[in-house]
Amino acid sequence: MNQGKRSVKPNVLVTRKLLPAVEERMAQLFNCDFNTDDHAMTQKEIIDGLANKEVLVPTVTDTIDADFIECLPDSVKLIANFGSGVNHIDLAAAKKRNIIVTNTPGVFTDDTADLTMALILSVPRRLAEGEKLMRSGDWQGWDPSSMLGHRISGKTLGIIGFGRIGEAVSRRAKALGLSILYNKRKRLPASSEDELGISYEEDIDRLIARSDIISIHCPLTRETDNLINADRIALMRSNAYIINTSRGEIIDENALIEALEKEQIAGAGLDVYTHEPAVDKRLLALANVVLLPHMGSATFEGRTASGERVIANIRVWADGHRPPDQILDGLS
Secondary structure, three states: OOOOOOOOOOEEEEOOOOOHHHHHHHHHHOEEEOOOOOOOOOHHHHHHHOOOOOEEEOOOOOOEOHHHHHOOOOOOOEEEOOOOOOOOEOHHHHHHOOOEEEOOOOOOHHHHHHHHHHHHHHHHHOHHHHHHHHHHOOOOOOOOOOOOOOOOOOOEEEEEOOOHHHHHHHHHHHHOOOEEEEEOOOOOOHHHHHHHOEEEOOOHHHHHHHOOEEEEOOOOOOOOOOOEOHHHHHOOOOOOEEEEOOOHHHEOHHHHHHHHHOOOOOEEEEOOOOOOOOOOHHHHOOOOEEEOOOOOOOOHHHHHHHHHHHHHHHHHHHOOOOOOOEOEOOEO
């Protein structure tokens, strides 16, 4: 809906340092305050920085909860999130204040799918352990019984959450000879399943029990918080692996660590954690886990594309129209 074109450049606060080309373009189009030293801004810093500003550009590192939104200056009319996930933003509170929220969906699909496949390969084949062994200087040369892992081809991959990223992972996994089970709220048409070579499993518990590798790709919501709990981890095969490149809170981290410590499951590949940036020290001590620093979207191409989507959303909003990536009822 046309809201009336604004006659001046919008005033914008950006909470984290973005790529130079993105910041340069934003500075040309808007009146911007940038986070020049890239420190994690406190909520007070952000609120103070938003005085007389219309637009906030946060990232996943910022907690935009109801209390925070209640304290925002009346001037703030748009939260243009850098990234697709919006679980860190209280959408209901923003709606109550008549603040529009946008995100940048789709720009990190291939990047996250590539990283997921790297973990799917790395954990069963013990690539991280092998790399550490080489750097330690303790490698004694090839022998027929050392560093044994598991073959990927012929295994079953269970994908929980089958949006853009889940589908991209399935296409890559199929090329490596994996059989694919998927779970999502609404089943795909039979033609899509046939084209992708995948099988639907309506029951998450059955998917977990049938899979050699489980990969998490659902968003974090009230329904998916601790979706993979102790009971569901107990359903996993003893030689099964779990991969999470979505959000740490989807897995009960304590239950996962206990299962890994007791070798009730074979291993895990994690790019996200419950209390980021803190990582549980028990995870750091486990050899059967590959840990990455939330780098699923960390490509120059993806971060540039995300910045361009933020700019597009602000420009369309400033022209008095509904931004292309406005969040409506929790969905983009």
